[in-house]
Amino acid sequence: xxxxxxxxxxxxxxxxxxxxxxxxxxxxxxDHDLLVVCGDMIDRGTENLATVNTCIELKKKGAIILKGNHxxxxxxxxxxxxxxxxxxxxxxxxxxxxxSNTYDELLALSKxxxxxxxxxxxxxxxxxxxxxxxxxxxxxxxxxxxxxxxxNETVWSKDTFYYRPAYKDKIMIFGxxxxxxxxxxxxxxxxxxxxxxxxxxxxxxxxxxCGSIFGGxxxxxxxxxxxxxxx
Numbered sequence: 001x002x003x004x005x006x007x008x009x010x011x012x013x014x015x016x017x018x019x020x021x022x023x024x025x026x027x028x029x030x031d032h033d034l035l036v037v038c039g040d041m042i043d044r045g046t047e048n049l050a051t052v053n054t055c056i057e058l059k060k061k062g063a064i065i066l067k068g069n070h071x072x073x074x075x076x077x078x079x080x081x082x083x084x085x086x087x088x089x090x091x092x093x094x095x096x097x098x099x100s101n102t103y104d105e106l107l108a109l110s111k112x113x114x115x116x117x118x119x120x121x122x123x124x125x126x127x128x129x130x131x132x133x134x135x136x137x138x139x140x141x142x143x144x145x146x147x148x149x150x151x152n153e154t155v156w157s158k159d160t161f162y163y164r165p166a167y168k169d170k171i172m173i174f175g176x177x178x179x180x181x182x183x184x185x186x187x188x189x190x191x192x193x194x195x196x197x198x199x200x201x202x203x204x205x206x207x208x209x210c211g212s213i214f215g216g217x218x219x220x221x222x223x224x225x226x227x228x229x230x231x
Contacts, residue, residue, distance in 0.1 A: 003032065003033055003034035004032040004033060005032075005033050005034070005222050005223060005224070005225060006033070006034045006035075006036060006130065006133070006222070006223040006224075007023075007026055007028055007033055007034070007035050007036070007220050007221070007222055007223075008036045008038060008135060008173050008208055008220065008221045008223065009022065009035070009036070009037050009038070009208070009218070009219070009220045009221075010037065010038035010039060010040065010068075010137065010174070010175025010176070010208050010209050010219075011038075011039070011040040011068070011175045011176065011209040011211075011212065011213070011218075012037070012040065012041050012045075012051050012212075012218065013040055013041075013042065013043055013044045013045045013070070013098070013212065013213040014041070014042050014043060014044060014045025014046055014047050014048035014050075014051050014101060014102065014213075015045045015047060015051070015212060015213065015218060016045075016047035016050040016051040016054055017047065018212065018218050018231055019051060019054065019218065020054065021231045022218050022219075022220050022229060022230075022231045023035075023220075025220075025229050025231055026220045026222065026229040030058070030061035030062055030063070034062065034063070034064070034130070035058060035062075035063040035064070036063070036064045036066070036128055036135050036173070037055055037058070037063060037064070037065045037066065038066050038068070038135055038136065038137050038173065038174060038175045038208065039065075039066045039067055039068020039069070039070070039071060039124075039136075039137030039138075039155065039175060039176075040068035040069065040070045040071070040137065040175060040176070040209075041055050041065070041068070041070070041071065042070050042071065042074060042102045043070040043073070043074075043097070043098035043099050043101070043102050044098035044101070044213045045101065045213055046101055048101060048102040048105050049102075049105045049106075049109075052117070052120070056120065064125070064128045064135070065124055066124060066125055066126065066127065066128060066135060066136065066137055067121065067124035067125065067126055067137060067151070067154075067155055068137040068138070068155055068175070068176065069137065069138065069155040069156055069176070070097070070098065070099070070102075071121045071124060071155075072121075072151065072155050073089070073093040073097055073099055074093070074099065074102060074106075074117075074121055075118055075121040075122050076089050076093075077089055077090045077093050077094075077099065077103070078106065078114050078117060078118040078121075079118065081106065081114060082111060082114055082115065082118070090103075126149065126151055126154040126155070127140070127146050127147075127149065127154055129146065129170075131224075132169060132170050132171060133170070133171050133172075133173055133223060134146055134166075134167060134170050134171070134172050134173070135172075135173045135174070136149075136154040136155075136172065136173075136174050137154060137155045137174065137175055137176055138154060138155055138156050138157040138174055138175065138176035138177070139153065139154065139156070139157035139158065139161040139174060139176070140153060140154055140161070140166070140167075140172065141153040142161070142164070142165070142166045142167055146167065155176075156176075157174075157176055157177060161205075162177075162182060162199070162205065162207075163201075164202075165202045165204060166202065166204040166205055167204065170204065171203075171204055171205070171206060172204060172205045172206070173206050173208060173221065173223075174205070174206070174207060174208070174209075175207070175208055175209035176209055177207060177209060178191070178194065178209055178210065178211030178214060178216060179194050179195065179196060179197040179207050179208075179209060179210050179211065179216075180193070180194050180211065180216070182197045182207055183197065191211050191214055191215035191216040192215060192216065194210040194211050194216035194217055194219075195210060195217075195219070195228065195230075196208050196210065196219055196221055196228050206221065208220075208221050210230065217230040217231065218230070218231050
């Protein structure tokens, strides 16, 4: 589709009201803009299913919704919920990976609703490429083409990704890692001061997770204009 601009947002983490406020602040218009949500719609926050439902409606209007590691967690754990069996994955998600609020919301759903949600998560793309931009949730194994990457290579990251070149003549847009962790030597680099991270060494990566759920901001990046929006 032709779009006047692309808006990229990541790591909403169950903050639906904040997400809608950010879209309003950026004056998002689905008739003219392409929205790319780079995963982690859910977990840690308190409006998880509301956020998913918002993304489903936005997808119907043309938005691209990518899979994050928290959608990966939920997809696998819904499988266990449908089989009505306890599992280590479920315990790890709920107790150690921010899934407790989402799990509580899922308990109110019927089996058919759980199956629909599982199907939605399972069919989310791992990357989106447009013009000279490549969007993923967390990273990529840039030693091979983006389309050859596995799910774990796009929804999780290794530190080597941030400190070496990505793809020639491309810019990777990603979330997952709060941006203050990408600027460890900056004195003012705290959650409340977090901003979008631009790779000044290779000029081929942009991190857009400003750690809203951890006391930072929810951010949107406008492309190609590079305007930044925060709430």
